[in-house]
Amino acid sequence: MKRGGRFQPLHMAGWLFADMLLVLALVAMGDQGDPQAAEKRPASSAPAAGKKARHTGPRAVVRTPVEVAVDAAAGDDDGIVRALRTATARYGGRQAAFVLTFGRHTDPGAGGEYAHEVNSLLEKARPDMFRAATTRDFWKGGASTGHADIEIYFYTY
Numbered sequence: 001m002k003r004g005g006r007f008q009p010l011h012m013a014g015w016l017f018a019d020m021l022l023v024l025a026l027v028a029m030g031d032q033g034d035p036q037a038a039e040k041r042p043a044s045s046a047p048a049a050g051k052k053a054r055h056t057g058p059r060a061v062v063r064t065p066v067e068v069a070v071d072a073a074a075g076d077d078d079g080i081v082r083a084l085r086t087a088t089a090r091y092g093g094r095q096a097a098f099v100l101t102f103g104r105h106t107d108p109g110a111g112g113e114y115a116h117e118v119n120s121l122l123e124k125a126r127p128d129m130f131r132a133a134t135t136r137d138f139w140k141g142g143a144s145t146g147h148a149d150i151e152i153y154f155y156t157y
Helices: 009-031 035-040 077-091 108-120
Strands: 066-071 096-105 134-141 147-154
Touching: 066 077, 077 108, 077 147, 096 108, 108 134, 108 147
Parallel strands: 096 134
Antiparallel strands: 066 147, 096 147
């Protein structure tokens, strides 16, 4: 009996393993610091009084997110902007690398739409903080609507 025309899932296992290995390698490379920048830094990392710290090398992203919540009705852009400003006030002067927003709703579509609405107003609320930040919209199940949980991953400097 000939088996040539049938799909064999076992054949895909090697490709799946290779793809996962590639992802792990990229994550590991992205997690490494810049050794050349570390060599150029002075022994004391604290800036002198009255002087700004001068950073060399590429920026990194802080691994632990800052978690904030926003409560404002869907469609109320001004209310969402006010809530975003209030929630992020203590993080002024920092710049976001990427933002994950989870819109809470019983319906996945409506929750994702609310998350998208919140993300579209980030730069309006805090232009310096969210300029060029990568955003992703997600749904989070829940009975309350008009609520978003936001995870902000800031640059290290």
